[in-house]
Amino acid sequence: MTTNCAMFTAVCELLGCRYPILQAGMGGVARAELVAAVAEAGAFGCLGMVRESPEMIRHQVQQVRTMTDRPFAVNLIPAATDPHLFASELDECLRLCVPTLIYFWDVVPDAIRRAKDAGCNVLHQVGSVEQALLAEQSGADAIIAQGVEAGGHVHGGVSSLVLLPLVVDAVSIPVVGSGGFAGGRSLVASLALGGQGIHCGTAFLATTESFAHDVHKQTVVDADSTDTIHTDAFAINWPPHSPVRVLKSEATTGIGDNLFGHSAADIPRRQIAEEEGRPIYLMSTDSPLKSMTGDLHKLAMYAGQVTGQVNEVATAGEVVERIVSEAEATILRLTSIR
Incomplete structure (x- = not known):
């Protein structure tokens, strides 16, 4: 080259x-x-x-x-x-x-x-x-x-x-x-x-x-550029008012694009996955990794609008x-x- x-x-x-x-x-x-x-x-x-x-x-x-x-x-x-x-x-x-x-x-x-x-x-x-x-x-x-x-x-x-x-x-x-x-x-x-x-x-x-899990990689490949949302609902593990862009998923149903000032302190801890003994919670900022097991499709599927490419x-x-x-x-x- x-x-x-x-x-x-x-x-x-x-x-x-x-x-x-x-x-x-x-x-x-x-x-x-x-x-x-x-x-x-x-x-x-x-x-x-x-x-x-x-x-x-x-x-x-x-x-x-x-x-x-x-x-x-x-x-x-x-x-x-x-x-x-x-x-x-x-x-x-x-x-x-x-x-x-x-x-x-x-x-x-x-x-x-x-x-x-x-x-x-x-x-x-x-x-x-x-x-x-x-x-x-x-x-x-x-x-x-x-x-x-x-x-x-x-x-x-x-x-x-x-x-x-x-x-x-x-x-x-x-x-x-x-x-x-x-x-x-x-x-x-x-x-x-x-x-x-x-x-x-x-x-x-x-x-x-x-090191992303295969479920995350394939979700990115299958998505197009209209399939992302910009939200601060994934708040566990980060300070308040920290928006992310993720792919739409079961976890984002009813959320849509919003910046409502979600705070980790207000989110109930519901474990949906684990990583070598560490609990992974719904609406945390954890994305699916190769080292994780559980309901990985409900985790934060980070991707930009360029995912369509x-x-x-x-x-x-x-x-x-x-x-x-x-x-x-x-x-x-x-x-x-x-």
Whole structure:
């Protein structure tokens, strides 16, 4: 596979990857096998280690390093993690010399400074221009601008094609588009809007290397772009007012798109699954993983509106190759227009 020079951007140089395609650090789903496969394909992989123990982080980082010598990131969420746990997570990442940290949700300036002082690259995923500016002022190296059509937790209310150029114009550091990006044409669109690449979750969730359960992967493949809802009803395990985008399911019947200020404290605990002895509750933020058993179809089936473009469970390498090939063809077509 060749590399079009238009696709080697400042983000590629910063992160040490061949293509400006960043795999989202999906909690539970993005583990070593997926991250290594993405990195080996020339894109940039990220371990989803939100609220995981230092021991889990150590194990996953070591596993990645046995499968690839390519750089990668760890995703943490300072604002939605117990401060003591976050401090121990960050300490472990720094001890392991993780080259890049990707943060999400509200900007915590001290978390950025600690990582930068230790020599890490820091990217911050945000949902607004205001948070992008704060992340830049706090020392972040790049911004991931997440639109409301993204899957999983969503921190803003503006579509990515509107938010991306607004953030690009507001900050002086590289910006990557997130939400609605799963193909080569959308990569070119990001570049056209001033972005330096794309950040993809749904496309990589439905891969053979993903740690998502097969029921989740197949649900994504079978869904179309009208089958998602944006709601804060999945509230257990996260702070209030934390909306997510999930696929419609038995659990979402009667919910629809709503942001009603659901709080975990108001939701009765009804166990519907388990993971190695840990109870998994209905309306928790847990998504179905390979390690879980029970009524998995009732769990949070995270997916973005781009799910309509995901038509099969492929390997991570095939996903990267498809995006790059389509982007190269799109650039060639555009440059040949007279």
